[in-house]
Amino acid sequence: SAVISQKPSRDICQRGTSLTIQCQVDSQVTMMFWYRQQPGQSLTLIATANQGSEATYESGFVIDKFPISRPNLTFSTLTVSNMSPEDSSIYLCSGGHLNTEAFFGQGTRLTVV
Amino acid sequence: GNSVTQMEGPVTLSEEAFLTINCTYTATGYPSLFWYVQYPGEGLQLLLKATKADDKGSNKGFEATYRKETTSFHLEKGSVQVSDSAVYFCALSEKGGGSNYKLTFGKGTLLTVNP
Numbered sequence: 001s002a003v004i005s006q007k008p009s010r011d012i013c014q015r016g017t018s019l020t021i022q023c024q025v026d027s028q029v030t031m032m033f034w035y036r037q038q039p040g041q042s043l044t045l046i047a048t049a050n051q052g053s054e055a056t057y058e059s060g061f062v063i064d065k066f067p068i069s070r071p072n073l074t075f076s077t078l079t080v081s082n083m084s085p086e087d088s089s090i091y092l093c094s095g096g097h098l099n100t101e102a103f104f105g106q107g108t109r110l111t112v113v
Numbered sequence: 114g115n116s117v118t119q120m121e122g123p124v125t126l127s128e129e130a131f132l133t134i135n136c137t138y139t140a141t142g143y144p145s146l147f148w149y150v151q152y153p154g155e156g157l158q159l160l161l162k163a164t165k166a167d168d169k170g171s172n173k174g175f176e177a178t179y180r181k182e183t184t185s186f187h188l189e190k191g192s193v194q195v196s197d198s199a200v201y202f203c204a205l206s207e208k209g210g211g212s213n214y215k216l217t218f219g220k221g222t223l224l225t226v227n228p
Binding site: 041044094102 | 117147149154155156157158159162202206215216217218219220221
């Protein structure tokens with residue numbers, strides 16, 4: 001198994017600013033992902049965080065808005081850039097190995113005012 | 114593309130009642146199917162999974178059977194407890210390579226169990 005910690009757990013931010021969310025895994029994992037859970041909605045995959053290279057983004061998400069880093073097998077960051085109230089969501093980090101299930105962090109609850 | 118449709122909530126039950134949360138899916142291949150649970154204030158946890166047709170996943174008294182013919186993976190529990198109050202998510206992932214964990218989720222079903 002893997003324990004995934006996210007920081008911050010919640011934040012309230014002004015529109016136009018950026019927030020970087022950190023994800024730390026207690027062991028090396030093959031795969032890391034970032035999801036968004038908008039109010040009353042399901043989880044939507046933002047991107048796959050690739051170690052040492054650019055993240056792979058899903059349709060509707062772009063690097064300029066959601067830059068992602070993954071410098072090693074246990075750590076990743078997601079930045080929400082130039083925020084607007086529509087970015088208010090819970091952002092979740094996920095990680096795992098190819099032949100086991102995915103594990104999730106507790107999420108970062110972001111409110112943009 | 115892939116999609117998951119699950120029963121809208123919220124669902125409110127009395128303790129020891131029978132629980133069913135319906136989940137159906139659309140996928141191009143033969144996905145793995147999951148139920149995740151999110152207890153208040155906590156992250157998502159895997160509850161159970163099934164990787165091929167007719168597999169039954171089970172954990173903590175919960176069960177779900179992978180039904181390829183009806184593209185369903187309904188969650189059931191014979192006797193719920195107050196501690197089962199949580200949000201339940203049905204999800205699928207396509208097999209193979211790096212897409213193993215690109216999960217497609219349903220909208221979640223809030224379950225409240227009253228004593």
